[in-house]
Amino acid sequence: MSSTPERRPNLYALTWRLPIIFWQFIFFVGPVLFMVAMSFFLVKNYRMTEAFEFVNWTRMLTRGFFWDSYWYTVFIASVSTVCAMCIAFPAAFTLAFRASESTRRWAIFLLIIPFFTSYLVRTFSWFVILSESGVVNAMLGYIGLGPYTMLNTNFGTLVGYMTLTLPLVVILQTVTMANIDKTLVEAARNLGCSPLRTIWQVIIPLSKTGLIIAAIFCFILSFGDFVAPFYLGGSQEPTLPILILDTTKSGQQWPRAAVVAIMMMLTLFAIAFTGIALAYRKGRGAK
Amino acid sequence: MKQNRSLNFVLGIYVLLIFAFVFAPIIFSMIFSFNSQRFPTIPLGEFSTEWYAKVLADPDVWEAALNSLIVSCSTALIATFLGFCTAYSDFRYNFRFKGPYLALILLPPTIPLIIMALAMLAWFSKIGMSGQLYSIIIAHSVLTAPFAMAVIRLRLNQMDPDLEAAAWNLGGSEWQTMRHVIVPFCKPAIFSSLFLTAAVSFDEFAVSWFVSGLNKTLPVIVLEIVQGNIDPQVNAIGTFVFLISMTLVVLAQLFFASRQMKSIKL
Amino acid sequence: MSKPLVVFDKVQKHFGSFVAVKELDFEIREGEFLAIMGPSGCGKTTTLRMLAGLEAPSIGEIRLNDRVMNDVAPHERDTPLVWQSLALFPFLTARENVEFGLKMRGVDKAERKERALKWLDKMGILEFENRHISTLSGGQKQRVALARSLVMEPQILLLDEPLSALDAHLVIRMQAVLTDLQRELGITFVYVTHSQSEAFAMADRVIIMGKGEIAQIGTPKDIYRAPANQFVAEFVGRNNILSGKVASVDGNTARITTASGDFTVPTNEVLLIEGHKASFVISADLVHITLEEPEAGNKAYCKLISEEFVGSMVTLFLEDAQGHEFKVQMQERELSKIDPHSGDEIWLSWDTQSAHVLNEG
Numbered sequence: 001m002s003s004t005p006e007r008r009p010n011l012y013a014l015t016w017r018l019p020i021i022f023w024q025f026i027f028f029v030g031p032v033l034f035m036v037a038m039s040f041f042l043v044k045n046y047r048m049t050e051a052f053e054f055v056n057w058t059r060m061l062t063r064g065f066f067w068d069s070y071w072y073t074v075f076i077a078s079v080s081t082v083c084a085m086c087i088a089f090p091a092a093f094t095l096a097f098r099a100s101e102s103t104r105r106w107a108i109f110l111l112i113i114p115f116f117t118s119y120l121v122r123t124f125s126w127f128v129i130l131s132e133s134g135v136v137n138a139m140l141g142y143i144g145l146g147p148y149t150m151l152n153t154n155f156g157t158l159v160g161y162m163t164l165t166l167p168l169v170v171i172l173q174t175v176t177m178a179n180i181d182k183t184l185v186e187a188a189r190n191l192g193c194s195p196l197r198t199i200w201q202v203i204i205p206l207s208k209t210g211l212i213i214a215a216i217f218c219f220i221l222s223f224g225d226f227v228a229p230f231y232l233g234g235s236q237e238p239t240l241p242i243l244i245l246d247t248t249k250s251g252q253q254w255p256r257a258a259v260v261a262i263m264m265m266l267t268l269f270a271i272a273f274t275g276i277a278l279a280y281r282k283g284r285g286a287k
Numbered sequence: 288m289k290q291n292r293s294l295n296f297v298l299g300i301y302v303l304l305i306f307a308f309v310f311a312p313i314i315f316s317m318i319f320s321f322n323s324q325r326f327p328t329i330p331l332g333e334f335s336t337e338w339y340a341k342v343l344a345d346p347d348v349w350e351a352a353l354n355s356l357i358v359s360c361s362t363a364l365i366a367t368f369l370g371f372c373t374a375y376s377d378f379r380y381n382f383r384f385k386g387p388y389l390a391l392i393l394l395p396p397t398i399p400l401i402i403m404a405l406a407m408l409a410w411f412s413k414i415g416m417s418g419q420l421y422s423i424i425i426a427h428s429v430l431t432a433p434f435a436m437a438v439i440r441l442r443l444n445q446m447d448p449d450l451e452a453a454a455w456n457l458g459g460s461e462w463q464t465m466r467h468v469i470v471p472f473c474k475p476a477i478f479s480s481l482f483l484t485a486a487v488s489f490d491e492f493a494v495s496w497f498v499s500g501l502n503k504t505l506p507v508i509v510l511e512i513v514q515g516n517i518d519p520q521v522n523a524i525g526t527f528v529f530l531i532s533m534t535l536v537v538l539a540q541l542f543f544a545s546r547q548m549k550s551i552k553l
Numbered sequence: 554m555s556k557p558l559v560v561f562d563k564v565q566k567h568f569g570s571f572v573a574v575k576e577l578d579f580e581i582r583e584g585e586f587l588a589i590m591g592p593s594g595c596g597k598t599t600t601l602r603m604l605a606g607l608e609a610p611s612i613g614e615i616r617l618n619d620r621v622m623n624d625v626a627p628h629e630r631d632t633p634l635v636w637q638s639l640a641l642f643p644f645l646t647a648r649e650n651v652e653f654g655l656k657m658r659g660v661d662k663a664e665r666k667e668r669a670l671k672w673l674d675k676m677g678i679l680e681f682e683n684r685h686i687s688t689l690s691g692g693q694k695q696r697v698a699l700a701r702s703l704v705m706e707p708q709i710l711l712l713d714e715p716l717s718a719l720d721a722h723l724v725i726r727m728q729a730v731l732t733d734l735q736r737e738l739g740i741t742f743v744y745v746t747h748s749q750s751e752a753f754a755m756a757d758r759v760i761i762m763g764k765g766e767i768a769q770i771g772t773p774k775d776i777y778r779a780p781a782n783q784f785v786a787e788f789v790g791r792n793n794i795l796s797g798k799v800a801s802v803d804g805n806t807a808r809i810t811t812a813s814g815d816f817t818v819p820t821n822e823v824l825l826i827e828g829h830k831a832s833f834v835i836s837a838d839l840v841h842i843t844l845e846e847p848e849a850g851n852k853a854y855c856k857l858i859s860e861e862f863v864g865s866m867v868t869l870f871l872e873d874a875q876g877h878e879f880k881v882q883m884q885e886r887e888l889s890k891i892d893p894h895s896g897d898e899i900w901l902s903w904d905t906q907s908a909h910v911l912n913e914g
Binding site: 463 | 638
């Protein structure tokens with residue numbers, strides 16, 4: 001509750017309100033808008049000149065390699081989202097319904113740790129672990145299996161994506177499910193609902209919003225990550241982030257990279273809005 | 288009942304497996320950093336501090352470490368200041384366009400880093416601010432201010448809404464009240480925010496790599512080493528970075544958890 | 554009569570389209586203990602906050618010592634408030650809390666400490682000087698809050714339901730502390746509460762507010778014996794309200810026909826017209842009970858429903874044949890002479906002068 005009378009903002013109010021406006025306009029809105037403008041610039045003799053031409057857009061959007069890359073990225077990020085959601089669910093279910101309050105809090109604290117460790121170092125670690133003669137293949141070797149090629153495959157990419165997204169997805173799912181009114185779950189069981197049906201017909205509908213938000217975050221993270229597909233997936237099929245990287249770093253084709261970036265943002269907005277609309281749509285009611 | 292217990296057991300194991308997967312790369316990286324093998328595998332090679340020695344002897348690493356330190360400290364200060372201002376404005380005032388105002392600070396983390404990196408690089412080049420250490424600091428402040436805002440806003444939520452008015456009522460001007468009531472009340476969250484934003488900044492590599500030019504930070508060095516080939520120096524740096532980040536996170540958590548404690552006097 | 558310290562001159566307060574305070578026109582006298590009472594949402598707290606400068610009046614003027622206060626910032630006023638939530642600073646010790654206002658006013662350290670200690674001592678909590686707020690009990694916090702306001706040595710102290718969080722026995726203790734303090738200091742107390750017992754026990758004058766307006770101003774006795782209208786009568790409680798039509802008017806008395814019978818009432822200054830609606834109240838403690846039917850006067854035959862004991866006082870709840878509820882309050886000692894039981898039928902009666910006709914509206 002604000003206890004302030006409605007008055008015109010004074011110096012004091014503006015002191016706290018304005019810094020972020022200035023800062024974000026110059027260093028956040030500015031860059032993003034400039035990137036949009038840049039997608040219409042021209043590059044001549046490795047130099048960017050300001051212009052308003054659609055050539056970058058037509059170049060990129062009429063090329064097969066862009067659309068291959070686009071659909072591959074959508075595909076692999078979707079797979080990553082489905083995997084993360086499915087792998088995380090039993091763990092989140094256990095933490096939400098079968099663990100004590102303090103265990104849950106500790107588990108969440110532990111899962112926060114990876115956010116603050118270098119994703120790069122973790123990816124490199126997987127690179128070594130999964131390599132032809134790495135730890136995993138060595139262990140499989142003891143029981144007479146392998147060696148398997150895990151690097152430079154979609155599997156490798158997915159391991160990287162899971163490293164990035166799984167902790168967040170488990171946390172979001174756990175928190176969502178832990179907040180469900182437990183008496184509803186007990187009521188369903190009491191009315192003779194089998195455990196699996198209870199999950200499907202009571203728990204999932206009740207935690208729909210949180211689950212969809214977890215999925216959206218997972219998709220955004222996977223969709224925008226260049227490290228996993230580059231180092232673990234071998235970038236044989238470049239994802240959009242790798243395309244941005246290559247276009248920017250090697251070709252000096254910033255305007256084309258901007259086109260890719262804008263396409264990525266539009267896709268993410270579309271997915272996020274659809275997801276949020278789904279999440280907050282009134283369900284048909286639990287019958 | 289019996290079935291239930293075995294089911295619980297299976298689910299417990301499953302949770303442990305998830306944790307094993309999440310922590311495996313961190314733990315293996317630490318183990319590998321003390322391993323003599325260039326291509327570490329099982330069975331492990333001998334214990335060795337060779338990689339650490341190598342890292343410590345590299346002047347580039349020292350320079351990058353110093354850069355990282357400067358960047359993360361400056362980022363923490365700027366982001367926490369911005370986060371505090373925004374959290375307080377949100378707490379205290381209702382004004383038109385408050386929704387877009389909050390979106391302005393909360394949006395950056397939802398945009399993939401590679402896109403932010405490209406946009407920042409292009410913009411900084413345009414306005415002649417690219418390739419400097421301060422370019423990274425500015426970019427990181429944009430990225431981490433939302434975290435600072437969230438931490439401090441949560442703290443303000445716990446404040447008795449009458450507390451500020453009580454200070455005015457006792458003769459404190461708005462500025463005095465800020466200094467003697469709001470800031471002391473938020474102190475634990477401010478420290479928590481400083482450590483958190485420093486930790487995030489310390490690990491960020493994509494934006495740093497794009498806008499840093501020749502002023503490399505530690506994660507950028509790691510990125511460049513990794514691009515070359517397998518070099519266990521990465522593990523040594525990684526372990527070092529991990530320890531610093533962990534210290535920061537644990538400190539942040541301590542301040543965050545001790546919020547309820549009334550007797551904090553710093 | 555002492556001169557007015559505060560004047561509310563046709564004050565209104567709107568929040569958007571919501572009218573919190575419709576029109577306030579009253580004075581606060583120097584050195585009085587004034588209680589502002591009313592149900593929640595009646596605008597009493599808004600009134601207090603306007604006095605402290607935390608809300609600005611939308612229309613009208615508030616004057617303190619003849620100075621218009623409308624545009625004076627809260628921190629430039631000398632109107633300390635004791636908050637319902639206490640609003641003690643959790644990161645400071647008891648003494649630092651008391652010193653806070655002095656520090657804001659630039660009083661030097663030594664004097665600050667001396668004055669704070671004096672007030673902590675006066676409130677009987679000197680030993681908790683260095684304790685943090687969260688380690689104090691409810692009653693101790695209350696005293697710190699009082700000391701924090703009083704150390705400013707104001708002319709007027711505002712209190713916003715300060716006792717609402719305390720246990721019942723502590724409330725009685727703190728009431729005594731507050732009245733003693735007010736007498737001793739001789740300063741004005743403005744006390745906002747929804748509790749009638751608190752207001753009536755402490756205040757010299759009471760303002761009853763309802764729906765953003767003043768329903769009645771007067772001494773507790775005035776309000777209790779002679780409520781101005783039905784709203785006040787119902788809010789004050791502990792009385793019997795009877796409604797009906799005026800049958801006849803005869804000089805200073807009138808006859809009113811109700812479902813429970815015909816009764817004679819003094820007209821006081823209220824204009825009664827034959828055939829029009831009218832209501833009157835009789836305080837519950839002015840009703841007598843007897844087993845035999847009284848000879849004449851105002852009477853009602855009722856069945857005893859239940860009894861409620863509070864200390865040595867007892868309240869009887871009764872119902873007449875028409876289902877109208879009556880309340881009778883008396884000393885337990887008196888009741889034992891008759892000793893009725895639930896379900897017994899007894900006679901109620903009262904003197905004509907005990908009844909009080911209400912203004913309609």
